[in-house]
Amino acid sequence: MRSFATVKKTRQLNHDTFLLCLKSEKIASCAEAGQFVNLKCCDGLDAYLRRPISIHSVNRECNTFDIVFQVRGKGTSLLSRIRPGDEIDVIGPLGRGFTLDHSHRHIVVAGGGIGIFPLFQLLKDHTAAKKTAVLGFRSKDFVVLEDEFKKHSTELLIATDDGSYGIKGFVTDVLEKIIQKEKPDMVYFCGPEVMMKTGVKLLQKYNIPCEVSLEQRMGCGIGACLVCVCKTRKDNDWDYSRICADGPVFKGEDIIFD
Amino acid sequence: MRSFATVKKTRQLNHDTFLLCLKSEKIASCAEAGQFVNLKCCDGLDAYLRRPISIHSVNRECNTFDIVFQVRGKGTSLLSRIRPGDEIDVIGPLGRGFTLDHSHRHIVVAGGGIGIFPLFQLLKDHTAAKKTAVLGFRSKDFVVLEDEFKKHSTELLIATDDGSYGIKGFVTDVLEKIIQKEKPDMVYFCGPEVMMKTGVKLLQKYNIPCEVSLEQRMGCGIGACLVCVCKTRKDNDWDYSRICADGPVFKGEDIIFD
Amino acid sequence: MKKNINLEVNIAGLSLKNPVIAASGTFGFGREYSKFFDLNLLGGISVKGLTLKPRKGNPPPRIAETPGGILNSVGLQNPGVHAFIENEIPFLRQYNTAIIANASGNTVEEYVEMTEILSDADIDAIELNLSCPNVKEGCMTFGSSSRGVLEVVNKVKKVARKPLIVKLTPNVTDIVEIAKAAEDAGADAVSLINTLLGMAIDVKTRRPILANITGGLSGPCVKPIALRMVYQVSQSVKIPVIGMGGISNGIDAVEFFLAGASAVMVGTAGFVNPMAWVETVEGIKEYMTENGIEDVKELTGGLIAD
């Protein structure tokens, strides 16, 4: 599960978002939508821990996969300086990805910020006739990968917080309008916690199943250290589940948002 | 005193010895033989402290200076991977260099291992009619910069511990033979402590003045932290002197070797 | 020319095929890392810290990166000692590696009860955790005074029918005094160090990064402190010392042996390099080969300090 992936291509998508295309047969051959990799951003002690980044897209013919990330701190900043030909120490694919039910005819993916990236491979893999993508960004400057998402969805709606591009408002507002027009079979969420919390509540109102992809600071990334937990329902009680191993994708109804 | 020097040239001299030519007007314009620079081998926490490296050669016309180093550990290993065009964070020139008395007509420089490097600029700068260089190496494979030293000395003698090149034996043995033939005015030592200890004792026997260049693990490199000390004579007692600021070059008679 | 290298060590009745043990809390119950390497390669596994009843642990975030290390505030999330015996021992027993049960209690009685239960279980040793900085009750309270250590270890020792390792906290004025108390009370070995209590703050949110505010520091940054404590303790007790704190490779491990450790545990380094545990075994072998040392026990306490 640990391998050294060669960087085939790097692409800067906007001021702080980068795409890396990595070659690794091990990972590309079995990665599923919604899974992630845990990678070293540099040798040595700076950015000591690995950083979890979702698998954005898989190219099984070329044995490559893409990751897309925003520069947040030390690790992602070092990662943004990596060049084609460099090698990255990667563990993956990790975690439980999205559940694809190919009997579904209409699915919606709803993503916000860095949450949109794992939804891409899901759109590529799903066979539903209708695939709606609702992507939320802070403002126009943050909109990325619009064409790519358009290509793999039947409908693409973009929302920005300030209305500087697409629809003004939240992803969940847009989602509710979609539902009111036509109830989808399934919704997939990935984004800020508040978006997913509102989203799950919304879907429960309409009785639509959904999955959410969660994030948490990680240690091992493989389920051994128990640092990356989220609250999940368990019988009449609750428990902490490991986002890295039991998730990152969970059924919406299983998560207890605080 | 702190500057960012641009790497103009790198040259691998043998399996573990590297020369870097660095451009810095600040340093090249005032560096003296025997002084050193204190440099960061990398950004960040790996090899956290600066590393002291002697100034090997100064080119005042080109505003460059050369350093030569052996790969010992983490820091020098990172340094060996630096490429032309890179910038290095350097503090220098630091410390008290060699004393050049141009009334001297015959000087000897006696160096061992990495101790030979600071002696080079001394040979270049000194105006003595006769400049003998005695350089000691572990074995043939470690011999470096022979031509360069030959160019700037009137006589070059190389000694190796195993006799695989030049004279078999220690630098101090060769030195004694030189002295027995003709007493030099001054001897400059730089090398392993045991060599300098023996050397200083030898010269006292023959009543010849000498200077030694010492090494010690350093912190600040400028005299503030007091970690880099050596024992020096003081009146009828002794004291700890700072190698980085009071040295690295001391009068042979001032040092108390343990 | 190749010499035979003996890595076996025997620590107070616990025999290990090599002196590298996975540190408690960093290796779960072995299942996850068994996908990365053959657990048979390890000297032993100290399992995730157990309590009498299942524990949920602290709220997330539970980890923060710090210069050269990490803080964690897991707070002993675990399924309880009974679930461990039922579900995890059978898995671990498939492998030829020592099983060390790391046990924490809220009260002396709980420590005693757990020791009784674990003495009947199919494990190889008990590691009494008197040092978890992430739970409010018990544990650290007992571990930070020699009186507390004496009391718990004395009572536990009476019922223990497995080799008893006492794990010490570094958050004390005088670790030697604490180690001696453990020895006096009958500990068969001591292991050290657990994590150092620390904290990280996010200036953007002005909040602590860990929901629990403070957490335990581990990783390379603590190695100098751990080495010093292992050195001091091993000079002062006769029982074997198991050293840990920031070990990432064979060289680090050799440093601990020289300081006086008979075996080592590796934890945090495995998060960064999942092969750290096996590479540590390999690295020790390499050092021994290069230095003509045939038996790893020769390294223990081999520091030249004059």
Add this chain to the structure above:
Amino acid sequence: MKKNINLEVNIAGLSLKNPVIAASGTFGFGREYSKFFDLNLLGGISVKGLTLKPRKGNPPPRIAETPGGILNSVGLQNPGVHAFIENEIPFLRQYNTAIIANASGNTVEEYVEMTEILSDADIDAIELNLSCPNVKEGCMTFGSSSRGVLEVVNKVKKVARKPLIVKLTPNVTDIVEIAKAAEDAGADAVSLINTLLGMAIDVKTRRPILANITGGLSGPCVKPIALRMVYQVSQSVKIPVIGMGGISNGIDAVEFFLAGASAVMVGTAGFVNPMAWVETVEGIKEYMTENGIEDVKELTGGLIAD
């Protein structure tokens, strides 16, 4: 739009133009770094640890690099308090920056005598070093128990005619208890942390890297421990806390303010970046500007921890 930023702080009668002080032992008596930047830019300078008589200190090597930090074992090499007064104060007084005399004694009497001498000298405050891990006598012995701290500080306070800062060691079980003892005994402020006792070993020579065997750990690696201690102490005492341990820039300093520090000291980071002291001042200003904070005092204790 640019707001006025107030960096002034007043710590127990010691007024500082900004809250960044050079940490004792890392800045000599200011001469060396005065070649790198204008000492007027500093809030204050805590000078190299002084003793009554000149001290030679420990044999070299006195420094070892460790992951994310350093160990030092200087052992209080200094020219003695009299030479300091004669030779160094006149130099330092050329600058408009507070002079803090860091003082260590072998006995209570020595602490008292030094305080008397320093109270007559032209300095701004006394920092009582009860925490040097590198000397065998006094110091750490006093600083590691609340009884010891009470005794020394009580007696010193009686003769002190300058603001009295007590510098605490982190090598204790309960730093809060020690800080409270200092407060009870009349300390005007506490500063923490001094270095953590550690050790480094060279596996090639099988010897400790430091001639003194052990040394004091400082630098980025200790920051989480220092932050935690500053947080705990500032929650428990009313006197101001001066925070230090691994601060390298303005963001690090802000973390200490949020945790409860009224001022900070910067040490080890300056070895790597000789501009670290002034860059820390600049970085604090930047953070304040970006976050609309006008007075640095607003940051102190501003951690949101619920």
